[in-house]
Amino acid sequence: MELLQGLSGFKCEDWGIFAVPVDSIYRSVIFQGSSFSKEVFYVAYSSMPLYLPTDVQYLALGDRLLNSKGNEGWKLSDPSLVDELWKGIRQQALPFFAESDTPIKLAEALVNKPYFSRHRLHIQRNPLMAERFACSLIKGGNLDEGFEVIATLIPALDLADPIDSEVASRIDKLLMAKRSGEEAVKRLLSDWEQITRRSLKITEL
Secondary structure: OHHHHHOOOEEEEOOEEEEOOOOOEEEEEEEEEOOOOOOEEEEEEEEEEOOOOOOOOOOOOEEEOOOOOOOOOEEOOOOOHHHHHHHHHHHHHHHHHHOOOOHHHHHHHHHHOHHHHHHHHHHHHOHHHHHHHHHHHHHOOOHHHHHHHHHHHHHHOOOOOHHHHHHHHHHHHHHHHHHHOHHHHHHHHHHHHHHHHHHHOOOOO
């Protein structure tokens, strides 16, 4: 991919590029087609925690790359496309990745950084976002604060809701692991990470 000629520390896939090495955070730039025009496409960047089990690569912790005009759409016919993409990635995605490349930094970014500002409300209202925040704290070694977040999340869960029910099931496993000690909690998150890696075929370390 021509774009990678000016970008070190990334590898290429059919759908886009991802940062290597892949530790516990999967940092990727994804190219998305438009349903309105074959000449227009979109570019999304995200930092996805691998230590929560999933078989879907989601973009909830990220944003769309804006072109030089401040728009989300990119045109294949633009003669300066590669240069503009590289500029956008360097100015928008790379700083984002630097602020969210470890579990603790991701947790801090969720509540402190301007480009995550809309997620502050999500942490309070969205069980999945709250779970990602709590597990990032726990994975980063801040177990006490992470489990405090979980304690506030539990009463807000609606077990009749399928998503909330899945969150509740994972929380039960975390609480069971906690009773066995910190090492058991670490093993559980590591096991979940391996599940995600296998499901998404992420083999890079």
